[in-house]
Amino acid sequence: MASEKAAKAENAAASVAAKAAGKVAPLQSPFPLATLRHSVSHLMASAVEALFPGAQFGFGPAIEHGFYYDFELPEPLEERALERIENEMRRIAKKAGAMVCSEYTREEAAARLEKRGQKYKLEAVQSIPAGEKITFYAHAGWEDLCEGPHIDRFDRPFFFKLQRVAGAYWRGDEKNPMLQRVYGTAFWTKEDLAQHLAWLEEVERCDHRHLGTELDLFSHHQEAGGGFIFWHPKLGAVRREMEKFWWDLHQARGYMPVYTPHVARETLFAVSGHLENYGDLMYAPMAIDELPYRVKPMNCPGHILIYQNRGRSYRELPLRWAELGTVYRYERSGVLHGMLRVRGFTQDDSHIFCTPEQLPGEIAGVLELVRTLLSTYGFEFTAYLATRPKEKSIGTEEVWERAIAALKEGAAKAGIPLELDEGGGAFYGPKIDFKMKDALGREWQTSTVQCDFNLPERFELSFTDKDGAKKRPIMVHRAIYGSLERFTGVLIEHYGGKFPFWLAPTQVALIPIREAHGEYCRELAARLGAEGLRVTCMDDAAHMNKKIKEAAHDKVPFLLIAGEREVAERKVTVRQRDLEQQESVPFEEFLERARQLARTRSLVL
RNA sequence: GCCAGAGUAGCUCAACGGUAGAGCACCGCUUUCGUAAAGCGGGGGUUACGGGUUCAAAUCCCGUCUCUGGCCCCA
Incomplete structure (x- = not known):
């Protein structure tokens, strides 16, 4: 078992390394890539001023894969203007020569910006703390307030490309005016730029929205409104496997299933505080028998009602209750994105009610569960401990300390290192968030484990302890998939639509060479089906070339081809996804291999 | 929600003021074939929706919905 896990992890790591290779840029020249990119953003700004006189400038930093610069322009910027800007940049770069840094006093700096009418830059210069150097960088007669460093x-x-235009609020605040942002990237070599662009193409190819259409996985509909996912049968099959796996893990760890309604009286969410703290994200009330009801945005109040239904003894704790609970949240239209950001989604939600003493053990249990689940899908992950927020939060300092200590202790027990996310906790308690890295090297936030001091208080939860005293339990919220929709969307991209055998919507396709071999194929299909495998028998009149093409298009892991030779020897010719070479094996041997792959949830295929 | 762009057959796209087209997919007939598209034929569109301009609108204008790229927020 241990070696199997190691093999899984190794396989995943190799695939991650291979795919991520595209975005890792080697360091060269005397200046780091981020410095080059920052300088190219200046170059772009100077080109924009040349082409759009009267432009106002915001900020223009280097970012993870490139840079951007924010402008306020007299006219809307269209994507097709990017080429013009690029050409102007090349023209300026040719004659620019050196990049010169000059230091000024606040007054001098303000005067220089005033002269050019740069209102955003003026605001920026005013917010530079006293005592800090104020510098300008100039090239080709164009200067910009900037702390550097630059090339x-x-x-x-060097080589660059402007990529897209977008809107962005000045200083990221939606109360401020919206500026026009241009994104671009730059590299020291042509090859690095080409490699990065190839990586972006690969990202595009793996986009779950394209694959979702191409592989007939899911859709959304104008008739239903944005942000609602319709799972097609093929993705339904994938989800069933994910749910089965999820439940197997939970059952083995002492979780019990609960089911709660989607709608409840508004008063429930008033008690829970959701109305007050979360109201903007909740759907409007509906009147039932003249009383206001709400669609649930979270599952916790429902689980709490079950807890409260009768007195609880210390003997029962910890209680671990789990539900695949579908919740609905009003998300602003502009943020919706495929399956990754939606308005209705299913959380693999669970609430653990326990004593303070039990907390570290419970945390360790959850973390182990997260690790087992994520690594089965081939994800690497990083865990972040999120501590008390600076602004409002509830609970005494002592309670926070104890909970954080419990989270740390649990992580140590589970052998999971924690990064620190200072002040990133929820107002009601500290948490551990997981970021998992997909095959393309991108990070996604999915799993979370949160301590909650708020809800037990609000609902006055209690258990009777050994000494007969009523005490307050601690509540742990945790989700591992986070949202089935988001996790599945990430999975589609992670695998590029090539689901491993255990998850594949169709696991095996049987292709008879002639009609006469159809009966043999149907028999084998029935055998495989009886094993719980998802099989299709392509025994219609089409030519086999076409069937192979179709099955390959659907990314079916195994094609079994049977003609005269195979029928005679009770064999199948196995054509494995992405492998040129094929082998002819006894059917029983293939069946055993398929069983094994499915049972172990192997990532190998 | 905001800024910018877009919505034509199931999919990918063409036509960009003058009768809406192609490839793939789908259906039918023929073909029974040893490894990534067999041949022939056929059906399918109130050009997202609603209004306007015009002799004439997929095409121009306005509104709504949905989508895309971002901002803000988030599972």
């Missing part, structure tokens, strides 16, 4: 000159070889 020394523009006549070095």
Whole structure:
């Protein structure tokens, strides 16, 4: 078992490394890539001023894969203007020569910006703390307030591309005016740029929205409104496997299933505090028998009602209750995105009610569960301990300390290292969030474990302890998939639509060479089906070339081809996804292999 | 929600003021074939929806819905 896990992890790591290779840029030249990109953002700004006189400038930093610069322009910027800007950048770069840094006093700086009418830059210069240096960087007669650092000159070889235009609020605050942002990227070599662009193409190819259409996995509909996912049968099959796996893990760890309604009286959410703290994200009330009801945005109040239904003894704790609970949240239209950001989604939600003493053990249990689940899908992950927020939060300092200590202790027990996310906790308690890395090297937030001091208080939860005293239980919220929709969307991209055998919507396709071999194939299909495998028998009149093409298009893991030779020897010719070479094996041997792959939830295929 | 762009057959796209088209998919007939598209034929669109301009609108204008890229927020 241990070696099997190691093999899984190794396989996943190799695939991650291979795919991520595209985005790792080697360090070269005397300046880091981020410095080059920052300088190219200046170059772009100077080009924009040349082409759009009267432009106001915001900020223009380097970011993870490139840079951006925010502008306020007299006219809307269209994507097709990017080429013009690029050409102007090349023209300026040719004659630019050196990049020169000058230091000024606050007054001098303000005067220089005033002269050019740069209102955003003026605001920026005013917010530079006293005592800090105020510098400008200039090239080709164009200067910008900037702390640097920058490359020394523009006549070095470098390669860039402007990518897209977008809107962005000044200083990220939606009360401020919206500026136009141009994103781009830059590299020291042509090859690195080409490699990065190839990686972006690969990301595009793996986009779950495209694959979702191509593989007939899911859809959304204008008739239903944005943010609601319709799972097609093929993705339904994947989800059933995910749910089965999920439940197997939970059952083995002492969780019990609960089921709660989707709608409840508004008063329930008033008691829970959701109305007050979460109201903007909740759907409007509906009147039932003249009383207001709400669609649930979270599952916790429902689980609490079950807890409260009778007195609880310390003997029962910890209680671990789990539900695949579908919740609905009003998300602003602009944030919706495929399966990754939706308005209705199913959380693999669970609430653990326990004593303070039990907390570290419970946390360790959850973390182990997270690790087992994520690694089965081939994800690497990082765990972050999120501590008390600076602004409002509830609970005494002592309670927070104890909970954080319990989270740390639990993580140590489970052998999971924690990064620190200072002040990132919820107002009601500290938490551990997981970021998992997919095959393309991108990070996603899914799993979370949260301590909650708020709800037990609000609902006055209690248990009777050994000494007969009523005490307050601690509540742990945790979700591992987070949202089935989001996790599945990430999975589609992670696998590029090539689901491993255990998850594949169709696991095996049988292809008879002639009609006469159809009966043999149907028999084998029935055998495989009886094993619980998802099989299709392609015994219609089409030519076999076409069937192979179709099955390959659907990314079916195994094609079994049977003609005269196979029928005679009770064999099948196995054509494995993405493998040129094929082998002819006894059917029983294939069946055993398929069983094994499914049972172990192998990532190998 | 905000800024910008877009919505034509199931999918990918063409037509960009003058009769809405192609490839793939789908259906039918023929073909029974040894490894990634067999041949022939056929059906399918109130051009997202609603209004307007015009002799004439997929095409121009306005509104709504949905989507895309971002901002903000988040599972």
